[in-house]
Structures are given as C-alpha cells and as structure tokens.
Amino acid sequence: MAPMISGITLAEIAALIGDVARANMLSALMDGRALTASELAWHSGVSPQTASGHLAKLSEANLVAVTRQGRHRYYRLASPEVAQAIETLMAVASFGPKRHRPAGPKDEALRNARTCYDHLAGRLGIAIADSLTANGYIVLSESAGALTDEGHRFVCSLGIDLTPERGNSRAVCRTCLDWSERRPHLAGRLGAALCTRMFDLGWVERIKDSRALAVTATGRQGLREAFGIEEPS
Numbered sequence: 001m002a003p004m005i006s007g008i009t010l011a012e013i014a015a016l017i018g019d020v021a022r023a024n025m026l027s028a029l030m031d032g033r034a035l036t037a038s039e040l041a042w043h044s045g046v047s048p049q050t051a052s053g054h055l056a057k058l059s060e061a062n063l064v065a066v067t068r069q070g071r072h073r074y075y076r077l078a079s080p081e082v083a084q085a086i087e088t089l090m091a092v093a094s095f096g097p098k099r100h101r102p103a104g105p106k107d108e109a110l111r112n113a114r115t116c117y118d119h120l121a122g123r124l125g126i127a128i129a130d131s132l133t134a135n136g137y138i139v140l141s142e143s144a145g146a147l148t149d150e151g152h153r154f155v156c157s158l159g160i161d162l163t164p165e166r167g168n169s170r171a172v173c174r175t176c177l178d179w180s181e182r183r184p185h186l187a188g189r190l191g192a193a194l195c196t197r198m199f200d201l202g203w204v205e206r207i208k209d210s211r212a213l214a215v216t217a218t219g220r221q222g223l224r225e226a227f228g229i230e231e232p233s
Contacts (some may be wrong), residue, residue: 016061018087021046024053025062026077028084031211034067034074034117080170081119084187091178109212111180113204119176119191120198124215126181128194131227138173140184145173147190158226160193198222 017023021044028043030036035043044212056076058064065078077083090119113124120128132138137151147162155162162172168189175184176191186194198204203219206212215223223229 013061013063016057016063017086019054020044021050022058025054025058025075026082027090028077028211029064029077030083030086030115030117031206032118034076036074040075057095070115077117077144080117080187084176087116087121087176087179090176091182094179094182109207109210109214111143113213113215114211115195115206116178116185116187117214119185119195120133120189120204120213121176121178121185122180122213124184124204124213125185126178126192127223127229128227129175129184130187131229132186135228138186140173140175143175143184144171145175145186145190147173155190155193158194158197160197162189162193163180164189 017026024044025040028040037051037055038048039050040055044051044054046054055064055066059066059075062078063082064075066129067074067076077086111122113120113122115121116124116125119125129138129140132154133140135150135154137154139146139148152162164170170187173186173190174188176187177183178185185191198219201218201222202216204213204215204224207214220230
C-alpha cells in the first residue's frame with residue numbers, strides 16, 4: 001500500500017516544478033529522450049552551472065533520473081508517472097488565465113503532433129485513439145483502457161509485441177489528458193509501442209529543437225491505410 005502523502009511533501013514537489021527554469025527542463029524532457037545538462041541549460045535559458053544545481057534538486061526528488069556515459073551525464077524523466085503529472089499540469093494550465101501571445105509555427109506543430117514522453121499526443125494522438133475506439137480495438141474509460149481481442153490482433157498485424165519485459169508492471173492501455181486538445185490520448189505500453197513503431201516505420205520524424213513531430217509522406221499513407229485517418233490538420 002502506498003504511503004499517505006503529506007501536504008508538506010506535496011508542496012515541496014510543487015515548489016520544485018514551480019520554478020520557471022526547472023519547469024522548462026521538465027517540459028523539454030517530455031520529448032522522451034535523455035538530454036545533457038548543457039542541452040537542458042539551453043532549453044531553460046540559464047547557465048550550465050545554474051542548470052546543474054536545478055538538476056541536482058530534481059534528481060534528489062526522483063523527478064529526473066541520470067545516466068553516466070563516458071564524460072557525459074544524460075537526464076530523463078524518472079518515470080511515466082512523472083511524465084503524466086507534467087502533461088496533466090500542462091492541461092490544467094491551459095484552462096488558466098488567457099495571455100495574449102500570437103501562436104507561431106512551433107505552437108501549431110506541437111498541437112498537430114508531438115511526443116508526450118514515450119507516446120503520441122496532439123491531434124495525431126487523438127485521431128489514433130479515436131480510430132482504435134471506433135473500430136472496437138480498445139475500450140476507454142475516464143483514466144484507463146482495455147485492448148480487445150480484435151485490437152490485439154490488429155496491433156500484432158502492425159508488428160507490435162505487447163509482451164512486457166520482466167519486472168515491467170506498466171498497464172497495457174491507459175489514457176493521458178492531452179493539454180492542447182483537452183481530450184485523452186493513449187499512454188501505457190500500447191501508446192508507447194505505437195509511437196515506437198511509427199518511428200521505426202518512418203511514419204513520423206522529429207522536428208529539430210522541439211518535441212513536435214512531422215508526418216512523412218510514407219506516414220500519411222500508412223495512417224490512412226492502418227487507421228483510416230488523414231494527417232491531422
């Protein structure tokens with residue numbers, strides 16, 4: 001049974017996330033990839049020395065994990081639960097006071113398709129969830145989901161194996177509230193596997209210096225044939 005979380009502990013975590021530089025670092029790590037302290041310093045607009053101090057605090061709180069490789073340290077979000085918490089905070093923030101800021105190309109690209117840690121979000125993620133639901137491949141509830149027998153056969157036809165690795169207790173299918181669409185997209189092992197497979201097939205590719213994704217020509221055809229959807233726009 002998980003221990004009860006005190007108000008003090010909750011406030012400490014909230015304070016860590018509430019710093020602008022640290023919030024920008026966590027947002028950058030929602031890309032799903034591991035980044036160096038220098039890269040995170042660039043994303044947060046602070047010096048490398050300041051970034052190292054922030055990362056030490058995030059690591060101590062188990063919000064980020066660090067891996068050493070040669071002379072470098074690579075930082076990533078500590079768990080899918082941390083990623084879901086950040087995405088949920090982004091959704092809550094989207095309901096907050098409106099500030100006038102003209103939307104630019106980068107904003108539109110993020111809303112169209114992006115990675116949310118290790119799964120797909122934005123209009124693309126929502127369109128895939130809608131297609132799988134309409135075809136009876138998944139059944140979604142408010143925060144969870146189930147893969148049907150037909151759905152299991154479908155994902156196998158895409159070359160996806162959902163057999164968990166030893167020690168991996170992550171749910172097969174769950175939902176994550178999309179901050180831009182304000183509707184749930186797919187997370188869990190299924191969401192992660194679909195995202196990985198689309199990269200492997202060359203259906204999506206990363207946009208430089210962003211967690212936004214571009215759908216390729218091959219991807220437009222693949223999405224149409226596999227899911228019956230056109231590229232989100």
